[in-house]
Amino acid sequence: MIEIRITSHPTGTELRLTVHEAPAPRHEARDGDDHPSTSLDEGAGRRFTPEEARRSFARALDAFERAGRTIVGPKDFTDWCDRTGLSRPWVSARLKDAALRGRLEATGIPGRWRLCPRREG
Structure with a gap:
């Protein structure tokens, strides 16, 4: 389970989102893997495969x-990064990837992206 907490400033309103994750099979890194270092369930020694990490994102x-x-x-x-073990630089790279695929668009503010509605089909 991944829980994302969002606090709206200046009102201080907090919104919690919970995404349930299926356990992933054990994956050992190989040379050339774009393998983010993360534990799915803390202490279990499991890791996301690159594809699982992208799906979770x-x-x-x-x-x-x-x-x-x-x-x-x-x-x-x-x-989310704290829970998954994925880094903010990894997230930044995935945000840029999502923008290239049309899922996000630039806002003109560094580090901020506008969500584009998911296209079906």
């Missing part, structure tokens, strides 16, 4: 969208 973006968020950035993933 995509689900987190979907959760922000369902919650009505329109703007996101690396700082919004702090709790």
